[in-house]
Amino acid sequence: MKKNSYLTVAAVVLILVAAAGGYYYFFMKEKLPVIAEPTPFELTNAVNGKTFDSEDGKVKVLTFFYSNCPDICPLTLNDYRKLEKKLRAENLYGSDVELVAVTVDPKVDTPKVLKKYASNFEANPEGWKVLTGDEVVIDRLTRQLNFYYSKAESGLVTHGTQMFILDRDNKVRAISSMAKTPDEPVDLEEVMTSVKQLAKE
16 A cells, blocks of 8 residues: 555656646747847849748748858858758748858859759758848848958958848847868757747747
């Protein structure tokens, strides 16, 4: 009889612990802070030639790049391919979360140039947005996100390495890093943790 009482108490304790954990997860989990609120923008998605409107109600993983970049840009976009697979596995790709890459060299990176460039990464228009367009719009976006870039006469562009994760209201809620070397890729798990949390909001 005493043994049964101990088992009953243990079961009750386990239930209470599980309930407390569930309460914390669903109600007390800290929200990601609002880091920046960039102005909504429209640019051309070179993957399908359509106009992209940032106010589309989806979570975004946003990076900047340029097609002549010799190092971190192609590494980062290759990691976007891996992100696509992870997002598909969670049934988030395209429907809730999209991968956005904005050129910082729009005079060179025309829609035609970027369409060919995006094909190197098998960019799927369902969720990939490889953007170019008005330089004024792109400059404004980089300033609002404090993303530095500068183009030299050689055509090379020095630029920052931040990646931005935006919520459905176009607010920056997390910042990650682009790939630095093949041995230092994008932290996919960190990005996925953020986008999954934002997709549920």
